[in-house]
Amino acid sequence: MTIIGVGLIGGSLGLISKRKKLVETVVGYGKKRGSLQKATAMGVIDRYVLTLPKAVEGADLVVLATPVGTFERICQAIAPHLKEGAIVTDVGSVKGAWVARMESLMPRHAFFVGGHPIAGREKSGVEAATAELFQGSRCILTPTAQTDPKALKKVAALWEKAGARVSEMNPFDHDQILAAVSHLPHLVAYVLMETLTHPKIAKKNPVQFSAGGLRDFTRIAASSPEMWRDIFLLNRDAVVEIVDLYQESLEKVKKKILEGDAAGLMEIFERAKSIRQKALS
Ligand SMILES: NC(=O)c1ccc[n+]([C@@H]2O[C@H](COP(=O)([O-])OP(=O)(O)OC[C@H]3O[C@@H](n4cnc5c(N)ncnc54)[C@H](O)[C@@H]3O)[C@@H](O)[C@H]2O)c1
Ligand SMILES: O=C(O)C(=O)C[C@]1(C(=O)O)C=C[C@@H](O)C=C1
Known part of the structure; x- marks a missing residue:
């Protein structure tokens, strides 16, 4: 799994995924080397990469966990480098028309599933991440007519194992x-x-x-x-x-x-x- 933006939410997903061994490896991508080094030391990620194409190379699951205004540009940058069958999901607080936009940016061999864990706090950055953040919280997934059912199931299973109760909802x-x-x-x-x-x-x-x-x-x-x-x-x-x-x-x-x-x-x-x-x- 690759986490793009290892802050409060991305970092918390990394921590719980590693603690419960939900995925094989957690790779982190971000802009600040110092913060990624901290994330590695905290056990949030296994390793980090500083370029987007390399960060998603070979990843089965890519999680967008940066501010929502960055998603479009990031999807454009990663799309040519996604492997066959890769799933891209996000944790963004806005869905609506953006879900269709993300879907349209995916190559034919990759799948997008919109997601939003309804848990957080007022503190930002990886220092604020905890493995318990999603325990007992809700996570909303926003499938559309384009959503691949198997990809949706996999993303739902990840959030359930992270402790969340998953609901599905229209993006609007x-x-x-x-x-x-x-x-x-x-x-x-x-x-x-x-x-x-x-x-x-x-x-x-x-x-x-x-x-x-x-x-x-x-x-x-x-x-x-x-x-x-x-x-x-x-x-x-x-x-x-x-x-x-x-x-x-x-x-x-x-x-x-x-x-x-x-x-x-x-x-x-x-x-x-x-x-x-x-x-x-
Ligand atoms: N904070 C909350 O309560 C909460 C809850 C649910 C969902 N969300 C959503 O989760 C996402 C992340 O929020 P957060 O609270 O974890 O923020 P955060 O600031 O703690 O983490 C964001 C991380 O992304 C990095 N980043 C920012 N722009 C980047 C870019 N262009 N490229 C690479 N890395 C970049 C930052 O350096 C930081 O490490 C947002 O989309 C937000 O809407 C937040
Ligand atoms: O508890 C907090 O500090 C939060 O703001 C979490 C909160 C919210 O409840 O509004 C904030 C944004 C999210 O997208 C989801 C959850």
């Missing part, structure tokens, strides 16, 4: 759902931190008086800006749609506050609390 449904439960929360966390830098409030240095509320709510604002820039740009339509709904809800609540509508606020907060408790506790 994936993007709508993830826009709501992952992309919107990250956007709101980033925007909240940004709001605190507004001159009207920043001069009072409010953050020094914060406690768990701000800390818990904005943990994910410490996530990789590069990764999230790509996610918002590549999942633009679904993100804009959910941001519109969010703005509607925010306006509704703001109006109730302005009007002193205590009962209206109670109704919204009680419903939100109950949904949060049922769904996430």
Whole structure:
């Protein structure tokens, strides 16, 4: 197996694959030699390669684990070097039209399977990788009419052995759902931190008086800006749609506050609390 981008997610897949001997060899490809050396020392990969064609040469499975905005260029670069029957999969947070684009970039003798482990954290880089990251989490695969059933089965088996519960989903449904439960929360966390830098409030240095509320709510604002820039740009339509709904809800609540509508606020907060408790506790 070759992992392209040995960071938090690629590194965690490497660790569990080596620990459980899910594949024969784990080869890492990346841009930074120092980080690949660290990955080798940590037991995340068996060896590393610094050129893309060499990295995928002879690989049965290639996993794209770089920011989603890099996938297209990487697929173009590796396509001529994939072996007969090779499977290329990804861990990217956006699917939609990109899955068909990746499929179209594959040579006739290789297969693409879209994948997305729904597990992560706000820390990036191989230092943050753990073998337990996917344990008990979900992993969404996004097969299309073009997907090879055997390739799909192999990718599903890898994630199951890594500890994940695999679901299959249409790539566009994936993007709508993830826009709501992952992309919107990250956007709101980033925007909240940004709001605190507004001159009207920043001069009072409010953050020094914060406690768990701000800390818990904005943990994910410490996530990789590069990764999230790509996610918002590549999942633009679904993100804009959910941001519109969010703005509607925010306006509704703001109006109730302005009007002193205590009962209206109670109704919204009680419903939100109950949904949060049922769904996430
Ligand atoms: N962080 C999460 O919570 C999470 C969860 C699920 C899926 N994902 C997806 O996983 C992918 C990786 O995210 P991550 O959190 O592991 O990020 P990361 O920053 O920890 O790792 C990315 C790695 O890719 C390398 N890289 C970046 N651009 C490259 C390029 N052009 N060529 C080669 N290497 C390159 C970086 O040096 C780094 O080692 C993203 O597509 C992201 O959408 C992230
Ligand atoms: O737990 C976190 O820090 C995460 O952000 C993980 C998280 C999410 O839940 O939104 C982030 C991006 C992914 O594509 C999948 C999972």
